[in-house]
Amino acid sequence: MSLSRLNTFMKLAPTATAVRATAAQMQPQRQLSSAQAEPAAHGHHFKTLVISTPKPFVFHVELHRPTKLNAINKQMWMEIKECFEGLSTNPDCRAIVVSAAGKHFTAGIDLNDMMNLGQQLAETDDVARKGVIMERLIRLYQDSISTLERCPKPVITAVHKACIGAGVDLITSADIRYCTEDAYFQVKEVEIGMAADVGTLQRLPKAVGSQSLARELCFTGRRFEAAEAHSSGLVSRVFPDKESLLSGALALAENIAGKSPIAVQTTKESMTYSLEHTNQQGLDHIRTINKLNLQSEDFAQAVAAQLTKDDKPVFAKL
Numbered sequence: 001m002s003l004s005r006l007n008t009f010m011k012l013a014p015t016a017t018a019v020r021a022t023a024a025q026m027q028p029q030r031q032l033s034s035a036q037a038e039p040a041a042h043g044h045h046f047k048t049l050v051i052s053t054p055k056p057f058v059f060h061v062e063l064h065r066p067t068k069l070n071a072i073n074k075q076m077w078m079e080i081k082e083c084f085e086g087l088s089t090n091p092d093c094r095a096i097v098v099s100a101a102g103k104h105f106t107a108g109i110d111l112n113d114m115m116n117l118g119q120q121l122a123e124t125d126d127v128a129r130k131g132v133i134m135e136r137l138i139r140l141y142q143d144s145i146s147t148l149e150r151c152p153k154p155v156i157t158a159v160h161k162a163c164i165g166a167g168v169d170l171i172t173s174a175d176i177r178y179c180t181e182d183a184y185f186q187v188k189e190v191e192i193g194m195a196a197d198v199g200t201l202q203r204l205p206k207a208v209g210s211q212s213l214a215r216e217l218c219f220t221g222r223r224f225e226a227a228e229a230h231s232s233g234l235v236s237r238v239f240p241d242k243e244s245l246l247s248g249a250l251a252l253a254e255n256i257a258g259k260s261p262i263a264v265q266t267t268k269e270s271m272t273y274s275l276e277h278t279n280q281q282g283l284d285h286i287r288t289i290n291k292l293n294l295q296s297e298d299f300a301q302a303v304a305a306q307l308t309k310d311d312k313p314v315f316a317k318l
């Protein structure tokens with residue numbers, strides 16, 4: 001792809017255009033030189049994700065292996081990481097919706113990949129070398145899931161039907177979870193003989209606000225339905241069907257994308273930091289950031305907009 005075509009793509013970004021995006025397409029326009037754009041011509045396309053920009057400053061990331069129920073194979077683990085790292089610094093992105101194509105949100109980790117891993121491990125007899133292979137793999141998968149939490153932009157997950165195993169890891173790393181009435185969730189790791197190791201055990205108890213419920217779900221691997229997910233706080237809204245779910249998630253993303261990106265991204269940073277720290281540490285953290293941020297153009301502009309009842313202030317890209 002030439003630089004001019006790439007620029008055209010970037011200009012289209014805040015409009016309703018749906019494309020399979022390359023990693024290079026997701027870089028900020030102002031950071032692209034022709035040398036950097038070059039990989040876009042020859043670089044790979046995501047094979048397991050479809051990226052679109054349905055609203056201004058809103059990116060939609062769709063898990064896309066529908067014939068395998070969006071089971072997360074090695075390629076998808078890597079592409080999730082690459083995608084969210086790209087969106088983290090993309091100034092045209094202020095909020096992200098994650099949904100999935102086909103019958104279910106995701107059937108969890110790709111079990112065929114797991115079988116192949118067994119074969120790969122069997123190639124060496126040395127336990128330390130087997131351990132290194134596993135260490136690298138688990139770290140990659142943990143990093144992939146954690147890119148949603150680390151991404152400064154709010155991430156909204158929109159779940160329909162099954163959200164199993166690694167799917168629960170993924171959604172609990174997001175900021176906001178919506179689902180359909182027919183959605184169900186399952187921390188199924190225990191059923192396949194393992195302790196969940198890429199985030200659910202750390203994040204689910206905080207998401208549902210109950211160690212008792214989280215432990216029950218993780219020890220038993222039982223299904224829990226949308227109604228229970230809602231009453232426990234795992235999801236904050238339930239929609240009748242996938243269409244209304246997606247439109248609700250996109251409307252929320254659009255609302256967030258209209259606010260000051262400095263305010264929104266600092267809010268995410270502070271709330272995520274405060275999950276792991278005392279109230280006083282959280283207050284110290286936000287004071288340090290806001291002594292700069294309260295001098296920003298966004299603050300002056302937003303305060304002026306409140307005074308003049310202008311409900312659509314336009315904020316510079318971040």
Ligand SMILES: CC/C=C\C=C\CC(=O)SCCNC(=O)CCNC(=O)[C@H](O)C(C)(C)COP(=O)(O)OP(=O)(O)OC[C@H]1O[C@@H](n2cnc3c(N)ncnc32)[C@H](O)[C@@H]1OP(=O)(O)O
Nearest residue numbers: 067068069071107108109110111112138162165166188189
């Ligand atoms: C380092 C480790 C990091 C993370 C670990 C995470 C652990 C987990 O994720 S544990 C959870 C593992 N997942 C499962 O156990 C779910 C297995 N699938 C199912 O139980 C069912 O498919 C279903 C989700 C209940 C849906 O059933 P149904 O609607 O009847 O569809 P199927 O006919 O079963 O499936 C269609 C098609 O998809 C393939 N498939 C389904 N799940 C997986 C999977 N997890 N991995 C790979 N492939 C999967 C299934 O084989 C079918 O493929 P065909 O080619 O059409 O046969």
